[in-house]
Structure formats: C-alpha cells, structure tokens
Amino acid sequence: MTETPVLSVRDLTVEIPTRHGILRPVDQVSYDIRAGEILGVVGESGAGKSMTGNAVIGLLDPPARITGGEVLLKGEPIHDIPRARLRRLRGKHMGMIFQDPLTSLNPLLTIGDQLTETITEHLNVGQDEARKRAIAALDEVGIPAASARIGSYPHEFSGGMRQRVVIALALCAEPELVIADEPTTALDVSVQAQIVALLKRLCRERGVAVMLVTHDMGVIAEAADRVAVMYAGRLAELGPVREVITNAHHPYTAGLMASTPLASVGQKRLKQIPGAMPRLGALPDGCAFHPRCEYAQDKCRRDPGPSLQACDGRAACWFPLGTTQKEDTVA
Numbered sequence: 137m138t139e140t141p142v143l144s145v146r147d148l149t150v151e152i153p154t155r156h157g158i159l160r161p162v163d164q165v166s167y168d169i170r171a172g173e174i175l176g177v178v179g180e181s182g183a184g185k186s187m188t189g190n191a192v193i194g195l196l197d198p199p200a201r202i203t204g205g206e207v208l209l210k211g212e213p214i215h216d217i218p219r220a221r222l223r224r225l226r227g228k229h230m231g232m233i234f235q236d237p238l239t240s241l242n243p244l245l246t247i248g249d250q251l252t253e254t255i256t257e258h259l260n261v262g263q264d265e266a267r268k269r270a271i272a273a274l275d276e277v278g279i280p281a282a283s284a285r286i287g288s289y290p291h292e293f294s295g296g297m298r299q300r301v302v303i304a305l306a307l308c309a310e311p312e313l314v315i316a317d318e319p320t321t322a323l324d325v326s327v328q329a330q331i332v333a334l335l336k337r338l339c340r341e342r343g344v345a346v347m348l349v350t351h352d353m354g355v356i357a358e359a360a361d362r363v364a365v366m367y368a369g370r371l372a373e374l375g376p377v378r379e380v381i382t383n384a385h386h387p388y389t390a391g392l393m394a395s396t397p398l399a400s401v402g403q404k405r406l407k408q409i410p411g412a413m414p415r416l417g418a419l420p421d422g423c424a425f426h427p428r429c430e431y432a433q434d435k436c437r438r439d440p441g442p443s444l445q446a447c448d449g450r451a452a453c454w455f456p457l458g459t460t461q462k463e464d465t466v467a
C-alpha cells in the first residue's frame with residue numbers, strides 16, 4: 137500500500153479579481169509532498185511561489201482566493217474549511233518559516249514564552265514540561281546555552297540565530313508539514329548554508345514534509361529532494377532534483393540552471409535568460425515562456441502551453457529538451 141502524502145495539492149487555482157480582469161497567480165498547480173521529503177518550489181519573482189504556499193496554509197490576502205482544485209493534508213481536504221478550524225490546524229499540523237524572522241516572532245515576549253505558549257496550546261502538556269521541551273527545541277536547532285537564552289528577547293539574537301529560533305517555533309508543536317518561504321534570503325551566505333543544513337537534518341530526523349519556497353536554484357540543489365519549477369503561475373517542471381538540475385526538460389528550467397552558479401553541476405559560464413517574466417495581466421498568446429525561449433516554434437506562439445499532466449508529468453512544454461520531437465510530429 138502506498139503511503140498517503142502529507143500534502144497533496146491538486147489542480148490548485150488562485151484568482152485575483154482586478155479592474156482589468158481576473159488574474160491567475162496560481163494556475164492548476166499539482167504536487168505531493170511525502171513525510172521526510174523536501175519539495176523545493178522555485179522560480180523568478182512573481183512566478184506564484186508564495187501565493188501557492190499561502191493558499192496551502194490558508195493565508196491568502198483577499199481578494200486573492202482559491203477558485204479551483206484542492207489541498208489535502210494527510211488525505212483530508214483543507215482548502216474549504218472554516219477559518220477558525222484552519223487556524224487550529226495551522227498551529228498543530230503546519231509550521232511556517234518566513235524570510236524575515238521578525239515577522240514570526242513577537243518582539244515583546246521572550247523566546248521562551250513564545251515557545252512554551254505554542255507548546256501548551258497544541259500539545260497536551262503543562263508549563264514545566266513545556267519549558268523543558270522549549271529548551272530541547274532550542275538545543276536541537278543549535279542555540280548555544282539554550283537554558284540560559286530562553287529568557288532572551290528576539291532582538292538579542294543575530295539574524296541567523298533568530299531564524300534558528302523561528303525554526304524551533306515552527307517545529308515545537310510537532311507539525312507534519314512545514315512551509316518555509318525564502319527562509320535564507322535575508323541571511324549572509326555562510327549562515328544560509330547552515331540554515332539549509334539544519335532544515336534538511338530536521339526534515340529527515342522528524343519525518344516532516346517541507347515545502348521550501350525560494351528563487352535560488354542553489355538552495356534547491358543543496359536542500360530539496362524534488363523540485364517544482366513555476367513560471368507565470370503554472371508548473372513548468374516537476375521532478376527529482378538531481379535529474380532536473382543535470383537534465384532539465386523545460387527550457388525555462390535550463391535557463392534558470394544556466395544562470396545559477398552551481399559547483400555541483402560544474403557549469404563554466406553563466407548566462408542570463410533574456411527578457412523578463414510577463415505580468416499576469418499581460419500574458420502573451422501561446423506558451424507564456426515562448427518570448428524568452430530560444431527553442432520556441434510556431435506551435436509555442438500559437439497554442440497555450442500544455443499542462444504537466446498533458447505531457448509526461450515532468451515538463452509542461454510542447455518540445456521538451458532532451459527529446460527529438462519535431463513540430464510536425466506534435467499533435
């Protein structure tokens with residue numbers, strides 16, 4: 137019997153009504169994340185990465201709302217449940233780590249108070265046990281002298297240490313799913329690597345499913361097991377990270393790879409993708425990537441880009457790289 141994924145996102149669509157029409161920042165996105173797995177969600181700014189994460193955890197800012205598809209947490213639909221119930225689920229079953237640790241931490245409370253409050257709210261334990269668990273959680277994420285630092289306020293920590301505290305806070309109620317949205321972007325490069333290593337270790341040790349949202353292919357290569365590449369609200373490519381970074385099938389993924397310095401795949405020269413991602417309100421006809429795609433053919437300019445499901449489940453492209461299809465052989 138196959139194990140139910142911790143998170144299943146099925147044809148998820150988010151729309152924003154505007155004066156100029158309806159925008160679709162998330163367009164029929166589907167993927168699963170299993171226990172102990174890190175799914176990296178990558179793409180340029182505006183691709184719809186954060187919107188997908190926010191839709192999953194029920195934190196979309198109106199007027200953005202889910203208009204199609206479903207979100208399943210351990211097989212249970214959570215995309216249309218009342219807000220109050222979702223708030224409880226968020227604390228207990230889903231942890232969140234955002235780019236700026238200060239948005240997740242209350243500056244007026246000690247980190248010990250914030251951890252014990254979360255632990256007593258979601259786990260059935262008293263104050264003393266909660267305090268013990270808070271110290272253990274800080275210890276686990278590498279805060280030195282955790283039992284002494286528990287009385288410190290967020291501003292008394294460095295940026296990297298603060299992000300460790302946020303990770304402890306996200307994990308202390310023992311959630312099955314963690315959404316980490318650009319968790320390393322605000323940190324120095326050396327600290328970034330430590331935080332990525334920490335997330336990876338905790339994911340493995342605790343069997344947590346992690347959605348790691350980032351614009352940085354380097355972070356994906358380092359941390360993720362599988363990668364979902366987003367472009368203009370849609371999935372461009374989905375697959376095991378090693379396969380995708382060494383043998384991208386979607387020209388957009390190949391472009392991201394060529395513009396990222398990755399020691400692990402040893403590319404020599406960096407090359408930027410020409411142009412910029414189109415605004416949602418001004419998507420071109422055909423495949424949204426075709427104006428930037430060096431392989432675009434007439435079909436790509438004419439027909440909307442295919443969905444991943446309509447292709448082989450790997451790359452949403454009429455002419456995926458590494459295959460020998462010619463235009464006249466494609467329906």
Ligand SMILES: Nc1ncnc2c1ncn2[C@@H]1O[C@H](COP(=O)(O)OP(=O)(O)OP(=O)(O)O)[C@@H](O)[C@H]1O
Binds near residue numbers: 154159183184186188
């Ligand atoms: N209230 C809004 N009205 C119109 N468009 C919006 C609104 N909120 C977000 N968008 C658009 O939705 C798209 C998706 O945004 P999202 O934040 O998910 O992108 P992202 O891939 O996470 O980018 P970044 O890395 O910059 O956060 C963007 O094109 C953004 O401009």
